[in-house]
Amino acid sequence: MTIDEAINLNKPIIIKAYSVSESIEHYIKLVLAKILQKHNCEVLLIPLYTAVKELVVNAVKANQKFIYFEGKKSYESVFFDSEKALQLFRLEMTRSDAKYLDTLARKSNMYALTSITVIDKKLCIDVENPTPMNETERDAVAKKLKIAQQCEDITDYFLQAEEDDYKEGAGLGLVLITMMLKGMGLTQSNFIIDSDYEKTIASIIVPLTKATLQEYQKRISETTPKIA
Ligand SMILES: Nc1ncnc2c1ncn2[C@@H]1O[C@H](COP(=O)(O)OP(=O)(O)O)[C@@H](O)[C@H]1O
Numbered sequence: 001m002t003i004d005e006a007i008n009l010n011k012p013i014i015i016k017a018y019s020v021s022e023s024i025e026h027y028i029k030l031v032l033a034k035i036l037q038k039h040n041c042e043v044l045l046i047p048l049y050t051a052v053k054e055l056v057v058n059a060v061k062a063n064q065k066f067i068y069f070e071g072k073k074s075y076e077s078v079f080f081d082s083e084k085a086l087q088l089f090r091l092e093m094t095r096s097d098a099k100y101l102d103t104l105a106r107k108s109n110m111y112a113l114t115s116i117t118v119i120d121k122k123l124c125i126d127v128e129n130p131t132p133m134n135e136t137e138r139d140a141v142a143k144k145l146k147i148a149q150q151c152e153d154i155t156d157y158f159l160q161a162e163e164d165d166y167k168e169g170a171g172l173g174l175v176l177i178t179m180m181l182k183g184m185g186l187t188q189s190n191f192i193i194d195s196d197y198e199k200t201i202a203s204i205i206v207p208l209t210k211a212t213l214q215e216y217q218k219r220i221s222e223t224t225p226k227i228a
Pocket residue numbers: 058059062129131132133137141169170171172173174175200201202
């Protein structure tokens with residue numbers, strides 16, 4: 001079945017990603033563009049694509065972290081130090097090329113599964129990865145989303161969040177998604193991250209309605225620089 005046929009029949013479209021390659025980016029953008037076009041909401045493409053890509057990157061990164069840690073645990077169980085392993089992981093992530101990480105993920109059969117569908121004029125996007133968040137991560141994410149929901153913009157977030165919440169420049173992806181959705185008049189119930197003992201699912205729900213478009217366009221016109 002082609003993408004167009006699936007969209008016409010309102011079937012969920014599923015994209016499987018071992019890493020975030022150019023072809024994955026291309027498909028995510030293509031599917032979103034076609035769905036948004038069908039519902040006359042093309043202007044939402046850039047923010048929604050940015051949000052979905054961030055979620056897929058998070059999911060793939062979580063899988064790679066899991067693979068990396070499992071390897072470290074089995075080879076160096078006596079000396080395993082999770083803090084050190086995390087530092088090593090960050091270092092190696094910045095060094096290694098995406099292709100190598102893709103190969104590792106394929107070997108372990110670990111992928112991010114993105115499902116995109118429209119139900120009752122609501123665009124529903126789920127990104128699932130088979131790696132749970134631990135309690136500390138879950139708490140940090142919940143806290144972050146709550147603060148972000150109350151903030152007007154990113155500067156406001158920096159003022160309200162404690163230093164720990166964004167040290168090393170990490171952890172702004174979910175905050176930015178929350179703010180982008182807020183700019184469409186949406187709230188925390190439209191962006192949910194749920195993690196149990198075997199998986200994490202991030203879900204975005206966007207009503208493809210005039211109200212969403214109006215909120216978004218209002219926000220855009222407020223923030224567009226005026227040229228005299
Ligand atoms: N799909 C996911 N699976 C597991 N953990 C996740 C997932 N998405 C987010 N997280 C956790 O939430 C944290 C914050 O995510 P994010 O705001 O995107 O910042 P960053 O990606 O820069 O760390 C991540 O560092 C990770 O601990």
